[in-house]
Amino acid sequence: MRVKLLTTISFFTCQLSISQTEKLLHGKVLSQNYVLKGVEVINKTAKTSTRTNDLGEFSILAKEQDSLLFFSKDYLFTRLKLTLKDLEKSNLIIEMTPKAEELENVVVSRSVFNKTELKKIANNREEIDKIKIRKQFDDVTTKVTVYDGKIKNGINFSYPIFDKPKKKIEKDDRFKKLVIDFCPPDFFLKNLKINHEEKEIFINFCDVDPKSKILLEHPNVLALMDFLYVKNEEFKKLK
Template sequence: MKAKLLTTISFFTYQLSISQTEKVLNGKVLSQNVPLDKVEVINKTGKTSSRTNEFGEFSILAKEQDSLLFFSKNYLFTRLKLTLKDLEKNYLIVEMNPKAEELENVIVSKSVFTKTEIKKIVNNKDEINKIIIRKKFDEVTSKVTVYDGRIKNGLDFSYPIFDKPKKKIEPRDDRFRKLVIASCSPDFFIKNLKIKPEEKELFLKFCDADPKSKILLEHPNVLAVMDFLYDKNDEFKKPK
Protein backbone atom coordinates (compact mmCIF):
# COMPACT_ATOMS: atom_id res chain seq x y z
CA MET A 1 0.00 0.00 0.00
CA LYS A 2 2.82 2.39 0.90
CA ALA A 3 4.62 1.52 -2.33
CA LYS A 4 1.50 2.36 -4.41
CA LEU A 5 1.04 5.63 -2.51
CA LEU A 6 4.65 6.65 -3.11
CA THR A 7 4.34 5.78 -6.80
CA THR A 8 1.16 7.88 -7.13
CA ILE A 9 2.74 10.83 -5.33
CA SER A 10 5.86 10.61 -7.52
CA PHE A 11 3.72 10.52 -10.68
CA PHE A 12 1.72 13.63 -9.75
CA THR A 13 4.90 15.42 -8.62
CA TYR A 14 6.46 14.64 -12.00
CA GLN A 15 3.42 15.95 -13.89
CA LEU A 16 3.32 19.11 -11.77
CA SER A 17 7.00 19.78 -12.36
CA ILE A 18 6.51 19.43 -16.14
CA SER A 19 3.50 21.75 -16.22
CA GLN A 20 5.22 24.49 -14.22
CA THR A 21 8.73 24.26 -15.70
CA GLU A 22 9.63 25.92 -18.98
CA LYS A 23 11.35 23.56 -21.40
CA VAL A 24 12.54 23.48 -25.00
CA LEU A 25 9.69 22.26 -27.18
CA ASN A 26 10.49 20.92 -30.64
CA GLY A 27 8.06 20.64 -33.51
CA LYS A 28 7.36 20.74 -37.23
CA VAL A 29 4.96 22.86 -39.31
CA LEU A 30 3.34 21.28 -42.37
CA SER A 31 0.76 22.09 -45.01
CA GLN A 32 -0.62 19.09 -46.89
CA ASN A 33 2.43 17.09 -45.75
CA VAL A 34 4.83 19.73 -47.13
CA PRO A 35 7.25 21.35 -44.60
CA LEU A 36 6.83 25.11 -44.32
CA ASP A 37 9.91 27.34 -44.17
CA LYS A 38 10.13 30.75 -42.39
CA VAL A 39 6.91 30.39 -40.39
CA GLU A 40 6.87 32.75 -37.40
CA VAL A 41 6.36 30.82 -34.15
CA ILE A 42 5.51 33.07 -31.19
CA ASN A 43 4.96 32.08 -27.58
CA LYS A 44 2.51 34.82 -26.65
CA THR A 45 2.51 33.79 -22.97
CA GLY A 46 6.28 33.42 -22.59
CA LYS A 47 6.98 36.39 -24.89
CA THR A 48 9.53 34.50 -27.01
CA SER A 49 9.62 33.78 -30.73
CA SER A 50 11.24 31.44 -33.20
CA ARG A 51 11.09 30.58 -36.91
CA THR A 52 10.94 27.31 -38.85
CA ASN A 53 13.88 26.16 -40.96
CA GLU A 54 13.80 24.73 -44.50
CA PHE A 55 12.54 21.40 -43.09
CA GLY A 56 9.65 23.07 -41.25
CA GLU A 57 11.29 22.40 -37.87
CA PHE A 58 11.37 24.78 -34.90
CA SER A 59 12.37 24.91 -31.22
CA ILE A 60 10.91 27.25 -28.60
CA LEU A 61 10.80 27.58 -24.81
CA ALA A 62 7.32 26.77 -23.46
CA LYS A 63 5.29 25.32 -20.62
CA GLU A 64 1.74 24.02 -20.06
CA GLN A 65 -1.07 26.52 -20.87
CA ASP A 66 1.25 28.68 -23.01
CA SER A 67 -0.37 30.08 -26.15
CA LEU A 68 1.61 29.49 -29.36
CA LEU A 69 0.92 31.52 -32.51
CA PHE A 70 1.90 30.32 -36.00
CA PHE A 71 1.66 32.62 -39.01
CA SER A 72 2.97 33.06 -42.51
CA LYS A 73 1.75 35.48 -45.19
CA ASN A 74 0.47 32.70 -47.48
CA TYR A 75 -1.28 30.61 -44.80
CA LEU A 76 -4.13 31.02 -42.35
CA PHE A 77 -3.14 32.11 -38.83
CA THR A 78 -3.00 29.17 -36.38
CA ARG A 79 -3.24 29.31 -32.56
CA LEU A 80 -2.40 26.45 -30.18
CA LYS A 81 -2.72 26.25 -26.39
CA LEU A 82 -0.21 23.75 -25.01
CA THR A 83 -1.37 20.84 -22.87
CA LEU A 84 0.58 18.51 -20.63
CA LYS A 85 0.39 15.81 -23.34
CA ASP A 86 2.05 18.19 -25.82
CA LEU A 87 4.97 18.72 -23.44
CA GLU A 88 5.32 15.01 -22.72
CA LYS A 89 5.49 14.20 -26.44
CA ASN A 90 8.10 16.95 -26.84
CA TYR A 91 7.42 17.06 -30.61
CA LEU A 92 4.50 18.95 -32.08
CA ILE A 93 3.09 18.50 -35.57
CA VAL A 94 1.28 21.69 -36.59
CA GLU A 95 -0.88 21.79 -39.74
CA MET A 96 -1.47 25.13 -41.50
CA ASN A 97 -4.01 25.76 -44.26
CA PRO A 98 -3.17 27.91 -47.30
CA LYS A 99 -5.08 31.15 -47.81
CA ALA A 100 -7.45 31.65 -50.70
CA GLU A 101 -5.73 33.11 -53.74
CA GLU A 102 -6.03 36.89 -53.86
CA LEU A 103 -5.90 39.27 -56.81
CA GLU A 104 -2.80 41.43 -56.99
CA ASN A 105 -3.22 45.09 -56.11
CA VAL A 106 -3.88 47.46 -58.98
CA ILE A 107 -1.13 50.07 -59.17
CA VAL A 108 -2.02 53.46 -60.67
CA SER A 109 0.93 55.15 -62.38
CA LYS A 110 1.86 58.67 -61.32
CA SER A 111 0.94 61.62 -63.54
CA VAL A 112 1.58 65.36 -63.54
CA PHE A 113 -1.07 67.32 -61.56
CA THR A 114 -2.92 70.21 -63.15
CA LYS A 115 -3.59 73.41 -61.20
CA THR A 116 -7.20 72.32 -60.64
CA GLU A 117 -6.07 68.94 -59.27
CA ILE A 118 -3.56 70.63 -56.94
CA LYS A 119 -6.34 72.83 -55.53
CA LYS A 120 -8.45 69.72 -54.89
CA ILE A 121 -5.58 68.04 -53.03
CA VAL A 122 -4.94 71.13 -50.90
CA ASN A 123 -8.60 71.22 -49.84
CA ASN A 124 -8.78 67.45 -49.26
CA LYS A 125 -7.76 66.50 -45.69
CA ASP A 126 -7.41 62.80 -46.57
CA GLU A 127 -4.99 63.51 -49.42
CA ILE A 128 -2.95 65.87 -47.24
CA ASN A 129 -2.89 63.21 -44.53
CA LYS A 130 -1.53 60.63 -46.98
CA ILE A 131 1.26 62.97 -48.09
CA ILE A 132 2.27 63.67 -44.44
CA ILE A 133 2.35 59.97 -43.55
CA ARG A 134 4.33 59.11 -46.68
CA LYS A 135 6.87 61.84 -45.83
CA LYS A 136 7.28 60.55 -42.26
CA PHE A 137 7.61 57.00 -43.54
CA ASP A 138 10.32 58.05 -46.06
CA GLU A 139 12.19 59.95 -43.34
CA VAL A 140 12.22 56.94 -41.00
CA THR A 141 13.32 54.63 -43.83
CA SER A 142 16.12 56.93 -45.01
CA LYS A 143 17.70 57.02 -41.53
CA VAL A 144 18.05 53.23 -41.25
CA THR A 145 21.42 51.74 -42.15
CA VAL A 146 22.12 48.03 -42.46
CA TYR A 147 25.34 46.51 -41.10
CA ASP A 148 26.82 44.32 -43.85
CA GLY A 149 28.91 42.19 -41.47
CA ARG A 150 32.30 43.40 -42.71
CA ILE A 151 35.18 43.80 -40.26
CA LYS A 152 37.60 46.64 -40.90
CA ASN A 153 41.12 45.34 -41.71
CA GLY A 154 39.86 41.78 -41.28
CA LEU A 155 41.26 38.62 -42.90
CA ASP A 156 40.61 38.07 -46.60
CA PHE A 157 38.55 34.87 -46.85
CA SER A 158 38.40 34.99 -50.65
CA TYR A 159 41.25 32.52 -51.03
CA PRO A 160 40.25 29.01 -52.28
CA ILE A 161 41.04 27.40 -48.92
CA PHE A 162 38.21 29.35 -47.34
CA ASP A 163 35.73 28.95 -50.20
CA LYS A 164 32.46 27.51 -48.94
CA PRO A 165 28.91 27.77 -50.24
CA LYS A 166 27.40 30.95 -48.86
CA LYS A 167 23.93 30.79 -47.39
CA LYS A 168 21.81 33.71 -48.50
CA ILE A 169 20.37 35.64 -45.55
CA GLU A 170 17.20 37.50 -46.41
CA PRO A 171 16.71 40.71 -44.40
CA ARG A 172 13.32 41.07 -42.72
CA ASP A 173 10.94 43.58 -44.24
CA ASP A 174 10.26 46.14 -41.49
CA ARG A 175 8.47 48.75 -43.62
CA PHE A 176 5.14 48.11 -41.86
CA ARG A 177 6.71 48.66 -38.43
CA LYS A 178 8.14 51.99 -39.62
CA LEU A 179 4.74 53.01 -41.00
CA VAL A 180 3.08 52.29 -37.63
CA ILE A 181 5.76 54.29 -35.76
CA ALA A 182 5.23 57.23 -38.13
CA SER A 183 1.42 57.03 -37.81
CA CYS A 184 0.85 56.39 -34.09
CA SER A 185 2.01 58.16 -30.94
CA PRO A 186 4.22 56.20 -28.48
CA ASP A 187 1.40 55.80 -25.92
CA PHE A 188 -1.18 54.61 -28.47
CA PHE A 189 -0.43 50.94 -27.77
CA ILE A 190 -0.74 51.31 -23.98
CA LYS A 191 -3.69 53.72 -23.71
CA ASN A 192 -5.78 52.77 -26.74
CA LEU A 193 -4.95 49.14 -27.52
CA LYS A 194 -4.11 48.14 -23.93
CA ILE A 195 -1.00 46.33 -25.21
CA LYS A 196 1.70 45.75 -22.63
CA PRO A 197 5.14 47.20 -23.56
CA GLU A 198 6.69 43.72 -23.55
CA GLU A 199 4.03 42.49 -26.03
CA LYS A 200 4.38 45.36 -28.52
CA GLU A 201 6.95 43.70 -30.81
CA LEU A 202 5.03 40.41 -30.88
CA PHE A 203 1.85 42.31 -31.76
CA LEU A 204 3.58 44.15 -34.63
CA LYS A 205 4.89 40.85 -36.01
CA PHE A 206 1.38 39.45 -35.76
CA CYS A 207 -0.03 42.42 -37.72
CA ASP A 208 2.75 42.38 -40.32
CA ALA A 209 1.92 38.76 -41.21
CA ASP A 210 -1.51 39.84 -42.46
CA PRO A 211 -1.48 40.61 -46.25
CA LYS A 212 -3.64 43.69 -45.54
CA SER A 213 -0.59 45.35 -43.96
CA LYS A 214 1.05 45.44 -47.43
CA ILE A 215 -1.98 47.28 -48.83
CA LEU A 216 -1.48 49.96 -46.16
CA LEU A 217 2.10 50.41 -47.36
CA GLU A 218 0.82 51.20 -50.85
CA HIS A 219 -1.85 53.60 -49.57
CA PRO A 220 -0.71 54.98 -46.15
CA ASN A 221 -3.41 56.68 -44.10
CA VAL A 222 -3.49 57.37 -40.33
CA LEU A 223 -7.12 56.34 -39.84
CA ALA A 224 -6.70 53.22 -41.97
CA VAL A 225 -3.59 52.18 -40.01
CA MET A 226 -5.35 52.71 -36.65
CA ASP A 227 -8.50 50.84 -37.77
CA PHE A 228 -6.30 47.94 -38.90
CA LEU A 229 -4.45 47.87 -35.53
CA TYR A 230 -7.76 47.90 -33.61
CA ASP A 231 -9.07 44.94 -35.66
CA LYS A 232 -5.86 42.93 -35.23
CA ASN A 233 -5.78 43.77 -31.51
CA ASP A 234 -9.15 42.03 -31.03
CA GLU A 235 -7.85 38.98 -32.88
CA PHE A 236 -4.53 39.03 -30.99
CA LYS A 237 -6.29 39.04 -27.60
CA LYS A 238 -9.00 36.56 -28.56
CA PRO A 239 -8.76 33.36 -26.44
CA LYS A 240 -8.60 30.01 -28.16
Protein backbone atom coordinates (compact mmCIF):
# COMPACT_ATOMS: atom_id res chain seq x y z
CA MET A 1 0.00 0.00 0.00
CA ARG A 2 2.82 2.35 0.94
CA VAL A 3 4.63 1.59 -2.32
CA LYS A 4 1.47 2.36 -4.35
CA LEU A 5 1.02 5.65 -2.50
CA LEU A 6 4.62 6.69 -3.15
CA THR A 7 4.23 5.75 -6.83
CA THR A 8 1.06 7.84 -7.13
CA ILE A 9 2.65 10.84 -5.41
CA SER A 10 5.74 10.64 -7.63
CA PHE A 11 3.51 10.39 -10.75
CA PHE A 12 1.55 13.53 -9.87
CA THR A 13 4.75 15.35 -8.90
CA CYS A 14 6.22 14.47 -12.28
CA GLN A 15 3.09 15.63 -14.09
CA LEU A 16 3.09 18.91 -12.13
CA SER A 17 6.76 19.56 -12.94
CA ILE A 18 6.09 18.91 -16.65
CA SER A 19 3.13 21.31 -16.69
CA GLN A 20 5.22 24.05 -15.08
CA THR A 21 8.23 23.59 -17.36
CA GLU A 22 8.53 25.40 -20.65
CA LYS A 23 9.04 23.34 -23.78
CA LEU A 24 9.60 24.25 -27.40
CA LEU A 25 6.17 23.94 -28.96
CA HIS A 26 6.05 23.19 -32.70
CA GLY A 27 2.99 23.89 -34.82
CA LYS A 28 1.53 24.83 -38.17
CA VAL A 29 -1.08 27.47 -39.09
CA LEU A 30 -3.60 26.64 -41.82
CA SER A 31 -6.71 28.11 -43.42
CA GLN A 32 -8.93 25.95 -45.60
CA ASN A 33 -6.05 23.45 -46.09
CA TYR A 34 -3.64 26.25 -47.18
CA VAL A 35 -0.56 27.04 -45.08
CA LEU A 36 -0.30 30.62 -43.83
CA LYS A 37 3.10 32.31 -43.76
CA GLY A 38 3.92 35.49 -41.84
CA VAL A 39 1.29 34.89 -39.13
CA GLU A 40 2.33 36.51 -35.85
CA VAL A 41 2.34 33.94 -33.03
CA ILE A 42 2.35 35.55 -29.58
CA ASN A 43 2.75 33.93 -26.18
CA LYS A 44 0.77 36.52 -24.24
CA THR A 45 1.68 34.96 -20.88
CA ALA A 46 5.45 34.91 -21.48
CA LYS A 47 5.35 38.07 -23.65
CA THR A 48 7.30 36.46 -26.49
CA SER A 49 6.46 36.20 -30.18
CA THR A 50 7.50 34.66 -33.49
CA ARG A 51 6.18 34.33 -37.06
CA THR A 52 5.27 31.36 -39.25
CA ASN A 53 7.69 30.49 -42.08
CA ASP A 54 6.86 29.84 -45.75
CA LEU A 55 5.45 26.42 -44.81
CA GLY A 56 3.19 27.91 -42.12
CA GLU A 57 5.35 26.38 -39.36
CA PHE A 58 6.33 27.99 -36.05
CA SER A 59 8.21 27.13 -32.85
CA ILE A 60 7.76 28.95 -29.55
CA LEU A 61 8.58 28.28 -25.89
CA ALA A 62 5.42 27.65 -23.88
CA LYS A 63 3.96 25.80 -20.90
CA GLU A 64 0.54 24.65 -19.75
CA GLN A 65 -2.05 27.45 -19.25
CA ASP A 66 -0.08 29.89 -21.46
CA SER A 67 -2.26 31.95 -23.81
CA LEU A 68 -1.22 31.90 -27.47
CA LEU A 69 -2.51 34.54 -29.89
CA PHE A 70 -2.43 34.19 -33.69
CA PHE A 71 -2.72 37.35 -35.77
CA SER A 72 -2.82 38.09 -39.50
CA LYS A 73 -4.56 41.16 -40.99
CA ASP A 74 -6.56 39.07 -43.49
CA TYR A 75 -7.80 36.52 -40.93
CA LEU A 76 -9.87 36.54 -37.75
CA PHE A 77 -7.95 36.84 -34.48
CA THR A 78 -7.38 33.36 -32.94
CA ARG A 79 -6.72 32.48 -29.27
CA LEU A 80 -5.57 29.23 -27.68
CA LYS A 81 -5.05 28.46 -23.98
CA LEU A 82 -2.55 25.60 -23.90
CA THR A 83 -3.40 22.33 -22.19
CA LEU A 84 -1.08 19.45 -21.31
CA LYS A 85 -2.44 17.55 -24.35
CA ASP A 86 -1.46 20.46 -26.62
CA LEU A 87 2.09 20.39 -25.26
CA GLU A 88 2.37 16.63 -25.77
CA LYS A 89 1.57 16.93 -29.50
CA SER A 90 4.56 16.78 -31.84
CA ASN A 91 2.92 19.27 -34.23
CA LEU A 92 0.07 21.52 -33.12
CA ILE A 93 -2.37 22.47 -35.92
CA ILE A 94 -4.04 25.91 -35.77
CA GLU A 95 -6.93 26.72 -38.11
CA MET A 96 -7.62 30.41 -38.92
CA THR A 97 -10.77 31.82 -40.55
CA PRO A 98 -10.52 34.42 -43.37
CA LYS A 99 -12.13 37.79 -42.76
CA ALA A 100 -15.21 38.59 -44.86
CA GLU A 101 -14.30 40.99 -47.68
CA GLU A 102 -15.62 44.51 -47.10
CA LEU A 103 -17.16 46.25 -50.11
CA GLU A 104 -16.27 49.95 -50.09
CA ASN A 105 -19.03 52.38 -51.13
CA VAL A 106 -21.42 49.55 -52.06
CA VAL A 107 -24.88 49.61 -50.50
CA VAL A 108 -27.07 46.51 -50.81
CA SER A 109 -30.76 47.11 -50.16
CA ARG A 110 -32.35 44.73 -47.66
CA SER A 111 -35.55 44.79 -49.69
CA VAL A 112 -33.67 43.23 -52.64
CA PHE A 113 -31.64 40.52 -50.87
CA ASN A 114 -32.54 38.30 -47.94
CA LYS A 115 -29.98 36.98 -45.44
CA THR A 116 -29.32 33.76 -47.39
CA GLU A 117 -28.66 35.68 -50.61
CA LEU A 118 -26.37 38.16 -48.84
CA LYS A 119 -24.34 35.28 -47.41
CA LYS A 120 -23.99 33.76 -50.89
CA ILE A 121 -22.86 37.11 -52.33
CA ALA A 122 -20.28 37.63 -49.55
CA ASN A 123 -18.58 34.36 -50.54
CA ASN A 124 -18.93 34.73 -54.31
CA ARG A 125 -16.16 36.71 -56.04
CA GLU A 126 -18.09 36.93 -59.33
CA GLU A 127 -21.17 38.46 -57.63
CA ILE A 128 -18.96 40.93 -55.74
CA ASP A 129 -17.35 42.07 -59.01
CA LYS A 130 -20.80 42.49 -60.60
CA ILE A 131 -21.95 44.73 -57.72
CA LYS A 132 -18.79 46.86 -58.04
CA ILE A 133 -19.33 47.25 -61.82
CA ARG A 134 -22.97 48.27 -61.28
CA LYS A 135 -21.88 50.76 -58.64
CA GLN A 136 -19.29 52.30 -61.00
CA PHE A 137 -21.91 52.52 -63.78
CA ASP A 138 -24.40 54.23 -61.43
CA ASP A 139 -21.72 56.72 -60.36
CA VAL A 140 -20.98 57.64 -64.00
CA THR A 141 -24.64 57.99 -65.02
CA THR A 142 -25.53 60.17 -62.04
CA LYS A 143 -22.70 62.58 -62.95
CA VAL A 144 -24.18 63.27 -66.44
CA THR A 145 -25.99 66.63 -66.28
CA VAL A 146 -27.84 68.89 -68.71
CA TYR A 147 -26.06 72.12 -69.82
CA ASP A 148 -27.59 75.06 -67.92
CA GLY A 149 -25.90 77.92 -69.79
CA LYS A 150 -23.26 78.57 -67.14
CA ILE A 151 -19.62 79.06 -68.15
CA LYS A 152 -17.38 76.26 -66.93
CA ASN A 153 -14.79 77.53 -64.42
CA GLY A 154 -16.33 81.00 -64.67
CA ILE A 155 -15.71 83.66 -62.00
CA ASN A 156 -17.98 83.49 -59.00
CA PHE A 157 -18.58 87.18 -58.21
CA SER A 158 -20.19 86.31 -54.88
CA TYR A 159 -16.92 84.79 -53.69
CA PRO A 160 -14.57 87.19 -51.83
CA ILE A 161 -11.53 87.46 -54.15
CA PHE A 162 -9.03 88.37 -51.44
CA ASP A 163 -10.13 85.68 -48.97
CA LYS A 164 -8.14 82.49 -49.12
CA PRO A 165 -10.32 79.36 -49.21
CA LYS A 166 -10.19 77.42 -45.98
CA LYS A 167 -8.29 74.17 -46.20
CA LYS A 168 -10.28 71.10 -45.31
CA ILE A 169 -8.72 69.44 -42.29
CA GLU A 170 -8.78 65.69 -42.67
CA LYS A 171 -9.11 63.66 -39.50
CA ASP A 172 -6.20 61.30 -38.87
CA ASP A 173 -7.87 57.99 -38.05
CA ARG A 174 -4.83 55.77 -38.67
CA PHE A 175 -4.55 54.77 -34.99
CA LYS A 176 -8.24 53.82 -34.85
CA LYS A 177 -7.82 51.63 -37.93
CA LEU A 178 -4.73 50.03 -36.38
CA VAL A 179 -6.67 49.17 -33.21
CA ILE A 180 -9.60 47.72 -35.16
CA ASP A 181 -7.27 45.60 -37.34
CA PHE A 182 -5.17 44.27 -34.46
CA CYS A 183 -7.78 43.77 -31.72
CA PRO A 184 -10.69 41.27 -31.83
CA PRO A 185 -14.23 42.74 -31.47
CA ASP A 186 -14.68 41.50 -27.87
CA PHE A 187 -11.23 42.66 -26.66
CA PHE A 188 -12.48 45.97 -25.20
CA LEU A 189 -15.41 44.48 -23.30
CA LYS A 190 -13.79 41.24 -22.07
CA ASN A 191 -10.19 42.35 -21.48
CA LEU A 192 -10.40 46.10 -20.80
CA LYS A 193 -13.97 46.17 -19.36
CA ILE A 194 -14.86 49.08 -21.66
CA ASN A 195 -18.41 49.09 -22.99
CA HIS A 196 -19.49 50.03 -26.51
CA GLU A 197 -20.42 53.61 -25.54
CA GLU A 198 -16.96 54.30 -24.07
CA LYS A 199 -14.95 52.56 -26.81
CA GLU A 200 -14.73 55.58 -29.17
CA ILE A 201 -13.83 57.93 -26.30
CA PHE A 202 -11.11 55.55 -25.07
CA ILE A 203 -9.53 55.19 -28.54
CA ASN A 204 -9.42 58.99 -28.93
CA PHE A 205 -7.90 59.22 -25.43
CA CYS A 206 -5.13 56.81 -26.51
CA ASP A 207 -4.65 58.57 -29.86
CA VAL A 208 -3.69 61.82 -28.09
CA ASP A 209 -0.71 60.11 -26.44
CA PRO A 210 2.49 60.64 -28.54
CA LYS A 211 3.33 56.96 -28.03
CA SER A 212 0.45 56.04 -30.34
CA LYS A 213 2.38 57.61 -33.24
CA ILE A 214 5.34 55.31 -32.49
CA LEU A 215 3.02 52.32 -32.77
CA LEU A 216 1.86 53.60 -36.17
CA GLU A 217 5.45 53.66 -37.41
CA HIS A 218 6.24 50.20 -36.00
CA PRO A 219 2.97 48.20 -35.71
CA ASN A 220 3.21 45.28 -33.27
CA VAL A 221 0.32 43.39 -31.68
CA LEU A 222 2.06 42.78 -28.35
CA ALA A 223 3.24 46.41 -28.02
CA LEU A 224 -0.22 47.73 -28.96
CA MET A 225 -1.99 45.60 -26.35
CA ASP A 226 0.49 46.58 -23.62
CA PHE A 227 -0.11 50.23 -24.55
CA LEU A 228 -3.90 49.79 -24.38
CA TYR A 229 -3.69 48.10 -20.96
CA VAL A 230 -1.57 50.98 -19.58
CA LYS A 231 -3.89 53.63 -21.05
CA ASN A 232 -6.88 51.75 -19.66
CA GLU A 233 -5.57 52.23 -16.11
CA GLU A 234 -5.16 55.97 -16.78
CA PHE A 235 -8.62 56.11 -18.36
CA LYS A 236 -10.26 54.51 -15.32
CA LYS A 237 -8.67 57.09 -13.00
CA LEU A 238 -10.31 59.91 -14.99
CA LYS A 239 -13.81 58.57 -14.34
